[in-house]
Amino acid sequence: MIAFVLFWAQFLVVGNLLIMPVLLLGVRDGLSLDAGSMGLLLAAFPSMALIGNLFVGRFIDKVGRPLSLQLGLCMSAACFLLMSFAENGSVAIVARGLTGLCMPLIGASLYAVIADVYAEQARRRVTALVSTGASLAGLVILPLGIGFSTAARWHYVFLAFALASLGLGVLSYFSYYRRHAPRRAQAAGARLGAARLYREDGVLRSYALLYWLQGFAYFALISWMPSYFQRLLDDGQSSVALFFGGAGAVLGAWCLPALAGRRAPTFYLVLGVNAIAILGLAAPVPGLWAACAWFVYNACRQLLSAHILAGSNAHCANADRGTLNATLNVGYQAVGAVAAFVVAQLPFVAGSLSIICLMATLMLLPGFYFYKRLGRSHAL
Template sequence: MSLTGPRSQRTLVLALLSVASFAVVFNNLIITPILPEISEDFGVRVAVAGLLVTAYSVAGGVAAVFSGPFIDRVGRKPVVVAGMATLTVATVLSALAPGFVPLLAARALAGLGVACLTPAVFAAVGDLFSYEERGRAMSWVISANTSASIFGVPAGAVVSGVLSWRWTFVALACLLVVFTWLLFRRLPPDAPREAGASGNGMEVVPRVLRDWATTAALVSNYLSTSYWFVFATYMGAYFHDEFGVAKWALGGLTMTMGLGVLAGSNAGGRLADRVGKRPVILWTSAMCAVFIALTTTAAGAMAMGLGFLFLFAVSGGARFASSQAMMTEMSPAYRGTVMALNAAGQQFGIVTGSLVGGLALEVGGYTALGPTAAGLALVSMVMYGLFVQEEGMAGRRRELAPE
């Protein structure tokens, strides 16, 4: 089903899905600026407090693998609303947590909510917007989650600094209550599904993975997240140690990347609708490789390093919008399952990227980070170039129809 109603209805639906995406990223990143205060409040080391991020990511990554068939069977809207409601409850529990272990459990619960919410949102974009306009629609959703890192997280940090970290969660919970109500009331219901169109359970996952093009696209996207975090994990340390950037100013690096992704996703999504998603994915993957390699090997001054970093983020944003749009059409009968597997791959890509980056740093120092990330970017590009085609995407509805 694609939306064919008035422009105002289409804008409303896109805004609602963007709101859900914003909430996910805000909830994910809000721990970063308040982690020191949580550590001090509960009397645990910062390294131990970092388990809050691990619990969230691991729970989300593992649960996402199992959420896909559920999303396809139940429908997008019920899962989006349920995921947002779970995120709301988890955030309230986080604000009220009497100790570190209950807070850890609350963050794991938030990861479970996101495991359903994220793939359901992207699957809904695929359902409601035609493939020819999906790049633009996806760019709006990605812009919303990027805005969370640019504007939402700093605002949460201010609340924590003025009041406390608990009030940051209270403020976020209030927003989530409003978002849940809006999604429940205004998000269009799912279109009726054909009998058997969603499969019966986890057997759908191997059925999807038997399609080599879908599997290759999933692996390519996993690698794209990995190469991003090869550098992003150690970005602050690199600019601090190599260029003397003050610790208080390191937040500007995240904003630089966020603005780059914001610009790239909007330009890339629209360009992908005009010239095709696959060409944009291939070219921007190559550009990512070039600019991230230059960031750590050819930046003789901080301004040059920031310039290369911004161009890397622009390229990455364009690739992300295009690849998400194309991913929704790889196995349309199992769109929820595909997007859930894609979300799981992104979570595990974060872990892989940080580990590979750490190894590169140990072996070759900061200079090795860029070329290592570039190598993964080129492998990601080759995976798409050799095994994923865009021609005849509509025909995949018939070829991959339920057995």
């Protein structure tokens, strides 16, 4: 039951992240927003989520994951309800900002909960399941959101999110909180804090740098590829290519248990295939080839990302897992913003894609060194 809660909580976290741009036109028409209000509405959640992640790690480690997950789900349900019943732009912006403060309590707890609750043999399977929830959200939320992006329907999405969050909160209370709340984190003196955590532990430092470098590559590509597919391919081919990417991410997450006990050369292989797939996106042969390259890239990316989250949480001490996941999220958001900004400076011409693919590939190359270090530390 705990795995069920974590799966759908991850689905909710990613779904909330993706849904606002899709519903924006419907919200604009329903609330009569001007261009400035639309910008604030889009920026409210990510900006407040970044601030929340900066501070939520120590809080999670102090109060324990059972309470932080419970609080995150219940408070997010209230924020979704506020958004659903918003009657003007100001209320909507406040609701999205508050959601950004509450969601990190969920996102930074999920993989820490897996490491807390499950033994090593089951941990990879549950991590694969939870990572699949994130990938599945990308497949489901976007087409679903398009259907509800009208002035009369958009609020139903947030109402559904509120009911789902509240339901998960109830399930979490009975399946996780009541059983595991007594197992509080270690004493405050045992918590290292983010700076010491990464300074004193080379394994966690390697995992974090891997995660952030792969995040830069992903955001550089995802900021460009959907528009590239839509403009250079016909509607049918564009939809197939984007669907292939989501399906590849689901497959990659589900294959995580296959990496159990593998040595560094296996990760070199996955990383190499990932780099080749990125370079393949720049090949002057669109259509099916681009869709296949996008599928392979997303499968490898999600497989490596899931392994990083599983491995880092397994290695980290119980008292610091909240801090670990919060800082991983902060770094991921920061490099994503930088990557999106860099890509936005490029003109929309075919040659720019080659630059982006080369840049993303270069971000992956240090991964061979970090996987070598992790292999030598027996931390893979």
